Amino acid sequence: MLDKPVLRGRLVTLRPLNVEDASAIFASMEDAETMRLTGTQQQFALPQIEAFCRAVVDADDRADYAITLGDDPAYIGEAVLNNIDWTNRTASFRIALAGQRYFGHGYGSEATRLMLDYGFRHLNLHRIELEVYDFNPRAQWVYEKAGF
Template sequence: MLFESTRVKLRKMTKEDTKLYHKWRNDLEVMHSTSPSLDVYPMKATEDFVEYAILGSDVSKGYIMVDKETETPIGIVSLIHIDYKNQNAECIIDIGEKAFWGKGYGAEGLNLLLDYAFYELNLHRISLRVFSFNERATRLYKKIGFELEGKSREALFRDGKWHDVIHMGILQVEHFKKREAK
């Protein structure tokens, strides 16, 4: 499976990506706005996570986002908790290379993942969670077509304060309409 946009292509995550993923996973600045726990992981824990949760699972799929011009891996997009019976999944995105932040790569990568989820896997609904202080991500998700579905009040303690976790979702038909309108 390979999806491409103007600047980004997705490729299936492999065992060889573990070292790079470990770097991103342990960068607290990268994980501050996306990971509920700001733990530092030993390499063995990352290897186990990649092996069992990403590569060895039928309910998770991880893809490396690659900048097409430089062939630089810049982040990861994943579908997790895939429920084939009810045609639902949750998505996650992390831009691990900070030089690519704020330049639209996340939108391209996430749209490619949604294309895969809806066109290839024929899923009906994709959800995500975003921290209330991550306003840039919330704006991005709304622009892509995600709708606010609710929130878990004060579910995250970060930087000395309580924050809500916002729940958003997009349906296959909504994504198709958005893509056709372009």
């Protein structure tokens, strides 16, 4: 099983995603703007999200983290390294905040920096890539600040 330590920053804490996060993930999918910015077009039922959360806990090819505020364990988003290729030391990155009320506070920027540090220093990855839509300049700015 992939080592997934808790990652702490000044604003946010990243903890491994778990099945208890499923209801918050489900609720976040009610935010149309978040769905648009992440390109999520499919609707998911709560049991599907619970099954997904159970599956990623023990996965060796991905690191799914819940973004939380400080010591409050409540889910406000997720940051993920997935498609980890251990042979070539590469991974893909994605992040989503659980609604517009979390935008513009630096949470996504700090979570991105924490995940990149984890990927490069802890997992010894050589390349982390991502995709971003051209209609999401806020995300583009976060990624550029982080070195993408």
